[in-house]
Amino acid sequence: MSKLTKTGIKIPSLKQPADQRPVVDIPLPSRLFVPLIAGDGGACQLIANENETVQKCAVIATSGTANGFVYSPASGVLEGRQTVFHPLLGNVPCAIIKCAKTKADTRKKVPLASLSSEEIINLAFKKGIIDELDGQPLAKKLSACRKSKNPVLIADGSDSEPYSSSSWAVINQWGGLVYKGLKLAAIAAGTKNYKIGVTLDKNRFAGLLEKYRQAINPSVFIKADGKYPASYDLGNLKHLKKADICRLGVQACLALYEAVAFNRPQIDCVVTVTGDCVSNPRNVRAPFGTPVEHLLNFCGLSDPPEYVIIGDAMTGLAIQSPDIPIVPGITCLIAMKNRVQPPAHPCIGCGRCAAACHAKLLPYEIMRRLDNMQYERLDYLLPEECDGCGVCSYVCPSGLDVADKVLEARDSLGNIFMKWGVGDEL
Amino acid sequence: MDKTKDRPLSGTVGEVKTTFIDTLFTKNIVLVQAIGISPILAAGVTLKNGVVLTLCTAAVLIPASLFMSLLGERLPTWVRAPIYTVGAAAIMLAAAAFIDQIISHELYAALYVFLPLTAVNTLVSYRAGGFSMSQKPVIALTDAVVSSLGFGLVICIVSGLREIAAYGTLWEKPLNFSVVLSEAALPYAAFLLLGFMAAFLHWLNSVIDKRRGGPEI
Amino acid sequence: MSYKKYKFARAPHLRHSDKPSTMCADVLVALTPLCIFSAVYYGLRPVLLVLTGLGSAVLCETIGCLIMRRKPTVPDGSAAVTGAIIGLLVSPISPYWVPAAGAAFAILVVKMPMGGSGRNVFNPAAAGLSAVTLCFPGFFFRYPDPGTGLPLPLSNTVNVAVVPSPASQLASGGQTLYSPITLLLGGFPGPIGATAIIILIACALYLLIRRTISPHITLPYLAVCAALAYLFPRVTAGAAGSVMVELCSGYLLFCGIFILNDPVTAPRHWLGRIGYGVLAGVLVMLTRYFGRFEEGACFAVLLANAFATTLDRLGWYALNLRRIRRRRQS
Numbered sequence: 024m025s026k027l028t029k030t031g032i033k034i035p036s037l038k039q040p041a042d043q044r045p046v047v048d049i050p051l052p053s054r055l056f057v058p059l060i061a062g063d064g065g066a067c068q069l070i071a072n073e074n075e076t077v078q079k080c081a082v083i084a085t086s087g088t089a090n091g092f093v094y095s096p097a098s099g100v101l102e103g104r105q106t107v108f109h110p111l112l113g114n115v116p117c118a119i120i121k122c123a124k125t126k127a128d129t130r131k132k133v134p135l136a137s138l139s140s141e142e143i144i145n146l147a148f149k150k151g152i153i154d155e156l157d158g159q160p161l162a163k164k165l166s167a168c169r170k171s172k173n174p175v176l177i178a179d180g181s182d183s184e185p186y187s188s189s190s191w192a193v194i195n196q197w198g199g200l201v202y203k204g205l206k207l208a209a210i211a212a213g214t215k216n217y218k219i220g221v222t223l224d225k226n227r228f229a230g231l232l233e234k235y236r237q238a239i240n241p242s243v244f245i246k247a248d249g250k251y252p253a254s255y256d257l258g259n260l261k262h263l264k265k266a267d268i269c270r271l272g273v274q275a276c277l278a279l280y281e282a283v284a285f286n287r288p289q290i291d292c293v294v295t296v297t298g299d300c301v302s303n304p305r306n307v308r309a310p311f312g313t314p315v316e317h318l319l320n321f322c323g324l325s326d327p328p329e330y331v332i333i334g335d336a337m338t339g340l341a342i343q344s345p346d347i348p349i350v351p352g353i354t355c356l357i358a359m360k361n362r363v364q365p366p367a368h369p370c371i372g373c374g375r376c377a378a379a380c381h382a383k384l385l386p387y388e389i390m391r392r393l394d395n396m397q398y399e400r401l402d403y404l405l406p407e408e409c410d411g412c413g414v415c416s417y418v419c420p421s422g423l424d425v426a427d428k429v430l431e432a433r434d435s436l437g438n439i440f441m442k443w444g445v446g447d448e449l
Numbered sequence: 450m451d452k453t454k455d456r457p458l459s460g461t462v463g464e465v466k467t468t469f470i471d472t473l474f475t476k477n478i479v480l481v482q483a484i485g486i487s488p489i490l491a492a493g494v495t496l497k498n499g500v501v502l503t504l505c506t507a508a509v510l511i512p513a514s515l516f517m518s519l520l521g522e523r524l525p526t527w528v529r530a531p532i533y534t535v536g537a538a539a540i541m542l543a544a545a546a547f548i549d550q551i552i553s554h555e556l557y558a559a560l561y562v563f564l565p566l567t568a569v570n571t572l573v574s575y576r577a578g579g580f581s582m583s584q585k586p587v588i589a590l591t592d593a594v595v596s597s598l599g600f601g602l603v604i605c606i607v608s609g610l611r612e613i614a615a616y617g618t619l620w621e622k623p624l625n626f627s628v629v630l631s632e633a634a635l636p637y638a639a640f641l642l643l644g645f646m647a648a649f650l651h652w653l654n655s656v657i658d659k660r661r662g663g664p665e666i
Numbered sequence: 667m668s669y670k671k672y673k674f675a676r677a678p679h680l681r682h683s684d685k686p687s688t689m690c691a692d693v694l695v696a697l698t699p700l701c702i703f704s705a706v707y708y709g710l711r712p713v714l715l716v717l718t719g720l721g722s723a724v725l726c727e728t729i730g731c732l733i734m735r736r737k738p739t740v741p742d743g744s745a746a747v748t749g750a751i752i753g754l755l756v757s758p759i760s761p762y763w764v765p766a767a768g769a770a771f772a773i774l775v776v777k778m779p780m781g782g783s784g785r786n787v788f789n790p791a792a793a794g795l796s797a798v799t800l801c802f803p804g805f806f807f808r809y810p811d812p813g814t815g816l817p818l819p820l821s822n823t824v825n826v827a828v829v830p831s832p833a834s835q836l837a838s839g840g841q842t843l844y845s846p847i848t849l850l851l852g853g854f855p856g857p858i859g860a861t862a863i864i865i866l867i868a869c870a871l872y873l874l875i876r877r878t879i880s881p882h883i884t885l886p887y888l889a890v891c892a893a894l895a896y897l898f899p900r901v902t903a904g905a906a907g908s909v910m911v912e913l914c915s916g917y918l919l920f921c922g923i924f925i926l927n928d929p930v931t932a933p934r935h936w937l938g939r940i941g942y943g944v945l946a947g948v949l950v951m952l953t954r955y956f957g958r959f960e961e962g963a964c965f966a967v968l969l970a971n972a973f974a975t976t977l978d979r980l981g982w983y984a985l986n987l988r989r990i991r992r993r994r995q996s
Contacts, residue, residue, distance in 0.1 A: 034680065185680060328672065329672065329673050330672055330673055330675055330679070331672045332679055334677075336677075336678055336679040336680040337677060337678040337679075337680065338677050338678070339677055339679060340677070341672065341673070341674050341675045341676075341677075341679070342672065343670045343671065343672050343673070343674055344670060344671055344672070345671055345672070357679070359679070362675060362679055363680070363681050364675065364681070365681060365685060368686045368742060368783075368784065369782075369783060369784030369785055370784055371686050371689070371742075371744075371783075371784050371929050371930055372784070372929040372930045372931070372932065372934055373689065373929045373934070374880075374929070374933075374934030374935065374939075375877075377934055377935055378936070383985075383986070385934070385935060385982055387934055388934075388978075388979070388982075402993070402994075403983070403990055404982075405986070405989060405990065405993055407993065408989075413677050413678040416676075416677075416678050416681070417678050417680065417681060417682055418682050418684075419681075419682075420682070420684040420685055420686050420688060420689070421686050421784075422681065422685075424676050426677070426678070427676055630801045631801070632800040632801045633801075635800065637800075641775060644779070645779075648779065
């Protein structure tokens with residue numbers, strides 16, 4: 024009966040005009056700050072020496088394991104290393120590369136021998152491919168997928184958040200390659216069910232099908248409803264309800280294809296640069312390690328921004344200094360001046376947060392118990408199931424930071440539950 | 450087992466004073482500790498009722514507290530509660546007969562079941578049975594007197610206000626008020642009054658604590 | 667490397683445009699046609715009564731916020747809604763101080779001391795109405811005849827002939843006096859805002875579409891009231907006729923639309939809301955059958971409010987028991 028009133032959250036789309044422009048490669052910045060973390064998450068040590076010239080796609084650091092490598096995103100001189108505080112990675116050592124102009128690199132196509140799934144997974148680890156949706160290594164996700172019974176791989180091109188259009192831009196420009204990468208991922212995961220999820224109006228969808236008439240089997244595309252968050256939206260489609268869905272990023276599929284076909288590591292990503300302070304909002308392809316400032320200057324700032332957010336409007340982090348480097352996992356950059364924050368009012372009990380929560384939690388109750396320090400039965404409300412989509416804060420008419428409170432309960436790792444005794448007293 | 454009985458006498462005066470102020474004011478037996486509310490609700494409708502209930506409670510509580518303080522620890526656990534309840538009931542019988550025959554039959558009828566209920570009131574079982582047992586006789590006596598005083602203060606204020614509001618009289622002498630809220634005689638009005646008085650007392654306590662520069666232990 | 671050039675803010679950086687006053691503004695918009703309808707029958711007096719209640723509530727809320735040294739919470743509209751509801755549920759011939767006293771009690775005794783706006787446990791409108799009903803029963807349940815077509819005088823006390831309302835007629839049993847059409851169109855004596863049944867249904871639909879009230883509360887409530895009226899009729903019009911009269915008399919429907927759906931005091935989860943509606947329906951009908959007054963909905967609402975939080979939690983636990991057990995074991 025709750026379905027009668029639950030129509031899902033549709034967030035107004037703020038993608039224009041960035042989604043109508045093609046992806047451009049940005050000119051190289053003067054310096055790149057490449058985080059020394061390998062594709063499987065391990066910390067790496069530099070193997071190149073200081074002041075040594077490095078080539079693009081060359082290995083500059085290794086963690087000692089078979090699959091732990093860090094590649095240089097551009098040709099230049101390795102100036103040294105520095106510890107940078109990154110909001111997503113914490114205090115991370117970065118290699119500083121001073122970029123030099125090079126001619127366009129030639130890519131030699133490697134004969135596409137039929138690889139087995141273990142070989143694909145190893146290659147994905149080795150080439151450091153990280154899924155941009157959740158920052159997890161792609162190979163880890165695919166090998167976890169092998170263990171489930173009926174997995175369906177979905178390349179998530181739906182861009183469910185309001186500002187970002189990077190997935191659409193990648194599919195539009197390199198759809199055939201994404202499709203080939205998805206097929207490789209399906210071999211690695213050991214499944215025959217794979218789809219590309221999009222949310223497009225009729226005209227654009229028809230245009231996409233027309234463009235890739237030869238390359239892509241049209242039945243691979245599935246149209247999502249355009250509701251936020253994508254995990255709820257895609258999981259709610261009729262024929263996918265019982266399946267075990269594994270959502271992959273389209274950029275990760277593209278990188279997988281490049282890794283298998285050209286033996287190329289993942290050294291850049293497509294980022295949507297937008298916001299009301301940006302004069303030319305568009306999707307750009309930036310090498311990892313580019314400072315955020317460079318991207319903003321490339322797209323032009325019409326006003327000095329008050330907030331710069333990496334990630335999209337619903338889940339993005341507001342950064343405070345402009346020299347944070349781009350790392351795998353960042354697909355959107357917003358420079359905004361007018362940010363609406365309604366004044367906080369006590370909870371009026373409308374229940375919209377509970378109605379909107381796709382994990383079926385009670386955000387208002389978790390918030391109330393945290394505020395009143397009633398920790399005894401807080402874990403019964405299952406805050407661990409929250410995935411941080413932020414919809415509860417979005418719909419709250421009182422302007423409360425509900426999502427923050429639920430995440431605080433989730434991330435306390437059970438410590439606050441134990442604060443007031445064993446937890447079974449009345 | 451509390452060894453307060455073995456302390457020298459000089460500390461007793463301070464303890465008496467603390468008990469006095471505590472039970473009457475900062476930890477008022479009705480407003481803060483929420484003991485003994487039910488007679489106020491149902492029978493505390495006129496000032497006469499209030500005074501009579503106070504006297505009966507005092508008549509029951511003081512001997513019971515003294516008795517439990519002096520002899521309570523020597524009795525086995527299972528026999529303590531029956532003894533003081535039966536004792537309280539015996540005193541209650543005498544008091545009820547006294548009120549009925551000597552003071553006023555209507556008053557006795559107006560109090561109907563709440564007079565004998567004073568014998569098993571939480572006041573008696575909590576203060577006499579729980580608190581007084583481990584205290585010196587002087588402390589127990591003071592506590593009993595002051596508890597009754599605290600209870601009496603509250604019930605007289607509440608029943609006085611309710612009598613004025615519901616019947617327009619005070620001690621059965623009519624006052625000339627035009628507004629009569631006849632439903633103030635219902636228990637909900639007593640709950641509201643008690644709630645506001647408790648809030649007022651809480652505010653007074655916090656003001657005094659601030660003046661003293663910190664909470665008193 | 668770590669100079670602060672930009673400001674810090676928490677996600678999400680986009681918010682829905684609703685404010686806390688949106689819901690209360692919707693309710694006030696829905697209450698306006700009821701005022702106007704009553705003015706058609708009785709003249710200007712009902713409108714003045716509603717405005718008195720509203721003004722008294724707003725004034726008391728301002729005073730309460732001053733005493734508690736808080737920011738004034740009048741702009742969120744909940745005091746205005748409380749006052750308007752109390753004003754709409756008194757008789758058209760009641761003196762002006764009755765809704766004012768009810769609104770003052772509602773705000774100063776029930777709403778402000780319990781924590782103020784957004785934190786009260788009991789519905790202030792229902793509590794204020796209960797208080798004045800109990801204290802001054804002579805001014806309630808005495809309604810003038812709407813068929814006379816004369817506007818009521820605007821003075822404080824009015825001497826007009828009083829006719830029995832459908833609710834009092836239910837209480838005494840016997841034959842029904844009003845046909846179903848009259849009941850729907852509102853040509854019968856009753857409280858100011860609770861007689862225009864058709865307009866009430868239209869307002870309810872408007873509020874349902876705007877997502878201000880919840881169908882999980884109203885529909886089970888009406889269903890339970892109808893079922894009890896069907897099974898235990900009090901008038902000789904047959905079971906269906908009895909349902910019609912019960913649902914249209916007194917302020918049962920008004921209560922189910924406006925008072926029970928007060929977001930602060932009602933449960934928030936859909937299953938808890940259904941339980942709340944059912945409980946409120948049972949209690950309202952019980953107070954009608956066995957209560958002292960012909961309409962006891964305001965008391966029933968207060969009783970149901972006491973169970974609101976428990977029903978909320980129980981509803982969610984019941985649906986998620988398996989998930990909770992799985993988590994606790996892992």
